[in-house]
Amino acid sequence: MLRIAVPNKGSLSGPAAEMLHEAGYQQRRESKELRIVDPENEVEFFYLRPRDIAIYVSSGRLDIGITGRDLLIDSGANAEEILPLGFARSTFRYAAKPGTADGVADLAGRTVATSYEGIVAKHLADHGVDASVVHLDGAVETAIELGVAEVIADVVETGTSLRNAGLEVFGEPIMKSEAIVIRRTGADAEEPKVQQFLRRLQGVLVARTYVMMDYDCRVEQLEKAVALTPGLESPTISPLHNEGWVAVRAMVPAKDAQRIMDDLYSIGARAILTTAIHACRL
Ligand SMILES: Nc1ncnc2c1ncn2[C@@H]1O[C@H](COP(=O)(O)OP(=O)(O)OP(=O)(O)O)[C@@H](O)[C@H]1O
Ligand SMILES: O=P(O)(O)OC[C@H]1O[C@H](OP(=O)(O)OP(=O)(O)O)[C@H](O)[C@@H]1O
Ligand SMILES: [Mg+2]
Numbered sequence: 344m345l346r347i348a349v350p351n352k353g354s355l356s357g358p359a360a361e362m363l364h365e366a367g368y369q370q371r372r373e374s375k376e377l378r379i380v381d382p383e384n385e386v387e388f389f390y391l392r393p394r395d396i397a398i399y400v401s402s403g404r405l406d407i408g409i410t411g412r413d414l415l416i417d418s419g420a421n422a423e424e425i426l427p428l429g430f431a432r433s434t435f436r437y438a439a440k441p442g443t444a445d446g447v448a449d450l451a452g453r454t455v456a457t458s459y460e461g462i463v464a465k466h467l468a469d470h471g472v473d474a475s476v477v478h479l480d481g482a483v484e485t486a487i488e489l490g491v492a493e494v495i496a497d498v499v500e501t502g503t504s505l506r507n508a509g510l511e512v513f514g515e516p517i518m519k520s521e522a523i524v525i526r527r528t529g530a531d532a533e534e535p536k537v538q539q540f541l542r543r544l545q546g547v548l549v550a551r552t553y554v555m556m557d558y559d560c561r562v563e564q565l566e567k568a569v570a571l572t573p574g575l576e577s578p579t580i581s582p583l584h585n586e587g588w589v590a591v592r593a594m595v596p597a598k599d600a601q602r603i604m605d606d607l608y609s610i611g612a613r614a615i616l617t618t619a620i621h622a623c624r625l
Contacts, residue, residue: 344385345536348399348408351377351390355522358430359409363388365550366543367622385536396525397422403527407537413498413520417461425532426524426541429548434516435462438505439494440487446514450474456483456492463496466517484508542624550620553594558607558615562587567610569593571603575625594620 349363350356351374360370369381371390378389391399396408397420408422413435415422437447437455444450447470454475457463463476477492484504486492498520499505499512524544526537560568565580572578574593581590595603595617604615 344380344387345407345540346387346389346405347540348391348396348405348410349388350393350396350409353393354431355393355409355411356390359428359522362428362430362544362547365547365622368543386540394418400525401527403530406530406534407524407526407540409522409524411520412523413459413462413518415523415525416465416518417459419461421528422525423528424523425526426544428522428524428544429551431520431522433498433500433520435459435496435518435520436499436512436516437494437496437514438484438499438510438512440509441511443493444513447472450494453494454492455494455496456486457496458483459496459498462517466496484510545625546623549594549623549625552597553620554597554600554617555592555620556595556600556603556615556617557590557592558612559583559588559590560607560610560612562589564610564612565589565591568607568612571606571610 350359364370368384368386369379370388371379376390378387380387389405393410394414396410397415397418399405400408401420401422409428411431412424415424437444447466450467450472451474454477455463456477456479458479458481460476460478467474477486479486483495483497485508486495487510488508495510496517505512524541556572568591569578572591572593572595578591578593583590600617604617607615
């Protein structure tokens with residue numbers, strides 16, 4: 344039975360459960376459940392604090408986990424990223440009252456408040472900057488107003504929390520994060536159950552980012568049309584009853600679908616349809 348750690352709270356928990364559900368796995372029915380077994384898929388899910396997941400996975404007691412890239416790096420645990428999942432995207436940045444600092448070099452001798460001490464201490468050390476780091480559990484933006492620190496380092500998504508606190512980011516982003524799948528560093532990469540789990544999640548990612556496109560076009564335009572819709576391997580071309588015409592079928596990135604439909608139309612393609620992909624294995 345594959346043992347998988349899933350975030351039980353916070354920004355990662357809802358989207359992680361949704362993705363697992365879309366991948367065909369049973370998920371807990373109420374938020375107090377700590378573990379569930381999905382016998383049909385031979386998987387056991389453990390609902391854990393996002394911050395603790397890398398530690399459990401690095402111990403080898405759980406096979407894989409879903410967490411944030413920033414949480415993995417902050418933990419310093421002996422675990423590695425094996426698949427990015429595309430949700431809970433954020434950047435990790437320094438921020439302060441406008442005019443306080445322009446870059447990491449200005450932090451020497453100052454105090455930085457953060458919930459991610461591991462990331463900040465390493466970033467300061469990598470830049471040879473000697474600053475103090477104060478650990479806070481959350482609502483870090485308030486630390487400056489209350490005089491606990493002059494600078495914060497925190498997760499930024501829309502920037503609303505910083506604006507509300509009258510703060511501005513400065514310097515280069517410290518890192519970019521998103522939800523990821525992790526396993527113990529050096530664990531068997533070929534383990535079939537792990538591979539099957541990853542294929543299912545990849546199927547969800549593809550189904551979310553691609554659509555299927557079908558259209559008819561004249562044989563003379565086929566090369567141009569195929570250049571617009573190269574598909575993943577290569578498009579399927581089928582003959583039509585009308586000689587001189589073919590039907591083409593290919594997967595295209597959902598975000599480009601409208602532009603591709605316009606371009607196909609302008610080279611003479613007709614009956615252009617897109618349909619959603621619900622699941623797939625590549
Ligand atoms: N506003 C946000 N947008 C996107 N990702 C976020 C946001 N806030 C936190 N994260 C991501 O969520 C993970 C942290 O999860 P965690 O549950 O510890 O904190 P949280 O989502 O802020 O929840 P809470 O503070 O309510 O406990 C990190 O990977 C972080 O990058
Ligand atoms: O850029 P934004 O869209 O505002 O998002 C970023 C904020 O979201 C998270 O806070 P959360 O609400 O989880 O509170 P916390 O600081 O107590 O963790 C994070 O810690 C930032 O404060
Ligand atoms: Mg938070």
